[in-house]
Amino acid sequence: SMFSALTDKLEDAFRKLRGLGKISESNVSDAMREIRLALLEADVDFKVTKDLVEAVKTRALGEEVLKTVTPGQQIVKIFHDELEKILGGGASELDLGPPQRILMVGLNGAGKTTTSAKLANWLKKQGKRPLLIALDLYRPAAVTQLQVLGQQLGVPVCVPAAGETDVVRATRAALAWLDQQGSGVAIFDTAGRQEVDDALLSELKKVRDLVQPNETLLVADAATGQQAVAVASKFHETVTITGLIMTKLDGDARGGALLSMRQVTGCPVKFIGVGEKVDQLEVFHPDRMAQRILGMGDVVSLVEKAAQEIDEKDAMKMMRRLEENKFDFNDFLGQLRFMKKLGPLEGLLGMIPGMNKLKGMPGVDDKRMKHVEAIILSMTPKERSKPDIINGSRRKRIAKGCGRPVVEINQLLKQFEMMRGLMKNKSAMAQMASGLFG
Ligand code: GDP
Numbered sequence: 043s044m045f046s047a048l049t050d051k052l053e054d055a056f057r058k059l060r061g062l063g064k065i066s067e068s069n070v071s072d073a074m075r076e077i078r079l080a081l082l083e084a085d086v087d088f089k090v091t092k093d094l095v096e097a098v099k100t101r102a103l104g105e106e107v108l109k110t111v112t113p114g115q116q117i118v119k120i121f122h123d124e125l126e127k128i129l130g131g132g133a134s135e136l137d138l139g140p141p142q143r144i145l146m147v148g149l150n151g152a153g154k155t156t157t158s159a160k161l162a163n164w165l166k167k168q169g170k171r172p173l174l175i176a177l178d179l180y181r182p183a184a185v186t187q188l189q190v191l192g193q194q195l196g197v198p199v200c201v202p203a204a205g206e207t208d209v210v211r212a213t214r215a216a217l218a219w220l221d222q223q224g225s226g227v228a229i230f231d232t233a234g235r236q237e238v239d240d241a242l243l244s245e246l247k248k249v250r251d252l253v254q255p256n257e258t259l260l261v262a263d264a265a266t267g268q269q270a271v272a273v274a275s276k277f278h279e280t281v282t283i284t285g286l287i288m289t290k291l292d293g294d295a296r297g298g299a300l301l302s303m304r305q306v307t308g309c310p311v312k313f314i315g316v317g318e319k320v321d322q323l324e325v326f327h328p329d330r331m332a333q334r335i336l337g338m339g340d341v342v343s344l345v346e347k348a349a350q351e352i353d354e355k356d357a358m359k360m361m362r363r364l365e366e367n368k369f370d371f372n373d374f375l376g377q378l379r380f381m382k383k384l385g386p387l388e389g390l391l392g393m394i395p396g397m398n399k400l401k402g403m404p405g406v407d408d409k410r411m412k413h414v415e416a417i418i419l420s421m422t423p424k425e426r427s428k429p430d431i432i433n434g435s436r437r438k439r440i441a442k443g444c445g446r447p448v449v450e451i452n453q454l455l456k457q458f459e460m461m462r463g464l465m466k467n468k469s470a471m472a473q474m475a476s477g478l479f480g
Contacts, residue, residue, distance in 0.1 A: 044264075044291045044292070044296075044297040044300075045084070045297045045334065045335045045337075047083070047084065047296070048080055048081070048083075048084040048296070048297065048298075048335060049334075049335060049336070049337035050337075051076070051077075051079075051080035051083075052077060052080060052121075052335070052336055052337065053337050054076070055073045055076040055077050055080070056073070056114065056117070056118050056121075058073065059073050059113075059114040059117055059118075060114030060115060060118070061114070062113075062114065064108075064113075065108050065113040065114060065117075066108070067103060067108075070099060070102050070103060070108075070117070071099070073117070074095050074098065074099050077095060077098075077121070078091055078092075078095045081094065081095070081298070081301070083296075084296045084297055084298040084301070085267045085268060085296040085297070085298030085299060086298035086301045086302055087268060087271060087298070087301075087302035087305070087306055089305075089306075090128060090301060090302045090305045090306065093128075093305075094124055094125065094128060097124045098117070098120050098121050098124050101120045101124075102116075102117045102120055105120075107120070118336070121336065122332050122333065122336050125301075125332040125335060125336065126328050126329050126332040128301060128304060128305050129300075129301065129304055129311075129328035129329075129331055129332055130304040130310050130311065130328045131328055131329075132327075132328065132329070133325055133326060133327045133328070134285060134310035134311075134312050134326070135312075136257060136285075136312060137256040137257055137284070138170065138227060138256070139256060141228075141254065141255075141256065142225070142226065142227045142228060142256065143227075143228045143230065143253050143254065143255040143256055143257075144161070144227065144228065144229045144230065144255055144256065144257045144258075144259060145230045145232065145249065145250055145253055145255040145257065145258045145259070146158050146161075146229060146230060146231050146232060146259055146261060147232050147234075147246055147258060147259070147260050147261070147277060147281065147283070148234055148260055148261035148262060148273075148277075149234045149235060149236065149237065149238065149263075149273060150181075150234040150235060150236055151234075151263065152234065152261045152262055152263045152289060153261050153263060153287075153289035153290065153315055154231055154232070154234060154261045155178075155184050155187050155188050155191070155231050156187075156191075156289075156315070156318065156320075157261050157287055157289060157313075157315055157323065158174060158188065158191075158229050158231040159174070159188065159191035159192070159194075159195060159197075159320055160313075160315065160320050160321070160322070160323035161229055161287075161313070161323065162174055162191075162192070162195055162197045162229055163195055163320045163321060163323070164313075164323055165227050165229075166195065166197070170226070170227050171225065171226035171227065172195075172197050172226060172227050172228075172229060173197065173198050173199075173200070173220065173223055173226040173227065173228045173229065174188055174191075174192045174197055174198070174199040174200070174228075174229050174231065175199070175200040175216045175219070175220070175228055175229065175230045175231065176188045176189070176199060176200065176201045176202060176231055177202065177209065177212055177213060177216065177230055177231060177232045177233065177249065178231060178232065178233040178234070179202055179206055179207055179208075179209060179212060179233060180233050181233070184231070184233075185201050185202065188201075188231055189201060191320065194320070195320065198223060200216050200219040200220070202215070202216075203215065209233070209245055209248065209249060210248055210249075210252065213248075213249050213252045213253065214252065216230070217252065217253070230249070230253060230255070232246060232249055233245070238273055238276045238277065243276075243277075243280045243281060246280075246281050247280070247281055250281055256284075257284045257285060258281060258282065258283045258284050258285075259283065259284065259285050259286065259287055259312065260273075260274055260277050260278070260283040260285075260286050260287070260309075261286075261287050261289060262274055262286060262287070262288055262289070262299070262303070263288075263289055263290050264288045264289060264290050264291045264293070264297065264299050264300060265290045265293050266299070267296065267298065267299050268298070268299060268302070270288070270299045270303075271299050271302045271303055271306050271307070274286060274303060274306070274307045274309070275306060275307050278307050278308070278309060283307075283309055284309065285309055285310050285311070285312040286303055286307070286309055286310065286311045286312065287311070287312060287313040287314070287315065287323075288300050288303065288311055288313075288314050288315065288326075289314075289315030290315060291314050291315065291316050292315075292316040292317045292322070297335075300314070300331075301335075304328075310326075311326045311328075312325070312326055313325060313326055314326050367462065369462060370426055370427045370428070370429060371418050371421060371425070371426035371427070371429055371458070372423075372426045372427055374418065374458065375415065375418045375419075375426070378411055378414065378415055378418075379415075413444075413446055413450065414454060416444040416445070416446065417440060417444050417446055417450065417451055417454055419444065420439075420440045420441075420443035420444040421440055425440075429455065429458060429459075432455060437451045437452065437455075
């Protein structure tokens with residue numbers, strides 16, 4: 043899909059970071075260099091790339107992120123947030139207030155006519171009454187195309203008089219037609235050119251001044267890469283566009299243009315075209331797109347969730363206890379309770395790469411977690427801090443206290459021993475901790 047190559051490379055770079063227990067400044071620099079190259083290869087604007095990478099690096103090094111228990115994850119989250127910022131924060135809604143007029147502009151072949159029909163279809167689904175107006179006097183085929191699409195959608199279409207060559211006269215006639223139609227959202231499909239030139243822009247200015255649209259939307263072809271961004275800038279300078287629609291993001295465009303658009307032009311992307319069919323138009327959501335590009339939406343939401351619950355000091359203490367091999371059932375109980383706060387375990391484990399290795403560990407399913415908690419609560423404080431003293435008669439007593447069979451107590455003790463053994467291995471420990479602490 044549109045960002046698969048970029049997503050693969052970002053995942054690579056972040057996987058390396060997240061695999062490290064401790065992250066140094068030079069690890070961050072290496073990762074950011076990789077990410078910078080990946081963005082440039084995806085055709086993202088040079089300055090946009092530079093600013094993004096620098097913002098992430100500054101925050102990663104500045105906010106004491108490296109001292110947290112899960113620096114890799116935190117950096118993924120920072121990158122996600124910065125990416126979302128570039129893409130424009132929340133979704134940018136269409137202004138549909140009076141006079142309810144949308145002017146569609148763009149170069150020939152960008153997808154203007156198709157997108158006008160897509161927009162009409164979208165508005166209809168929103169319960170609005172769209173009206174289509176063909177104003178391309180140079181291409182009779184474009185007028186016919188709009189007529190056909192309008193018919194398919196059951197949307198009225200206004201066409202210019204036969205042989206009309208004066209765009210001002212054609213626009214006036216269209217406005218008169220609109221008056222007859224009653225209220226509705228009018229979509230004006232204007233003429234394009236092969237490239238941006240003065241004739242095109244001055245004609246568009248005349249049309250715009252007559253129509254007084256709420257929205258002037260530029261339709262830009264993602265497949266043209268950075269060219270699309272340059273075109274958008276030129277249109278914006280002269281006819282002031284209020285929003286962008288990027289088309290053909292379903293093709294093998296590298297997608298970088300979409301990332302640069304907002305930042306370079308200062309205009310929000312409002313929709314994206316993802317196919318030739320009339321329903322293949324999507325409202326553009328920067329937050330969802332950032333997650334899609336990153337390919338790590340799950341990590342991001344996990345970090346967000348954990349950030350609300352996690353106490354870094356506690357987590358650090360726990361890490362030290364693990365390292366010093368002092369981890370006992372009290373610590374374990376604390377972890378179980380922390381995990382419980384984060385929500386259903388199945389979902390949680392699915393979010394963390396590598397965590398499926400922990401399946402079968404004590405407490406790693408919700409029902410079993412409750413049983414494990416009951417078993418630990420049946421232990422005396424001394425038994426919890428020194429599990430080695432739990433002999434046969436103590437096991438029987440614990441079993442009675444919590445109402446679980448002795449075999450389950452034996453199983454838990456055995457697994458706990460295994461876990462402590464595993465934790466002597468540093469990398470396994472880091473992974474375990476990253477799992478347990480988000
Ligand atoms: P216009 O000259 O700007 O009016 O462009 P058209 O609407 O005629 O579209 C040009 C070509 O691009 C047509 O073949 C459309 O089917 C195609 N097209 C438009 N939008 C998309 C899109 O989002 N994805 C794909 N794959 N093709 C599109």
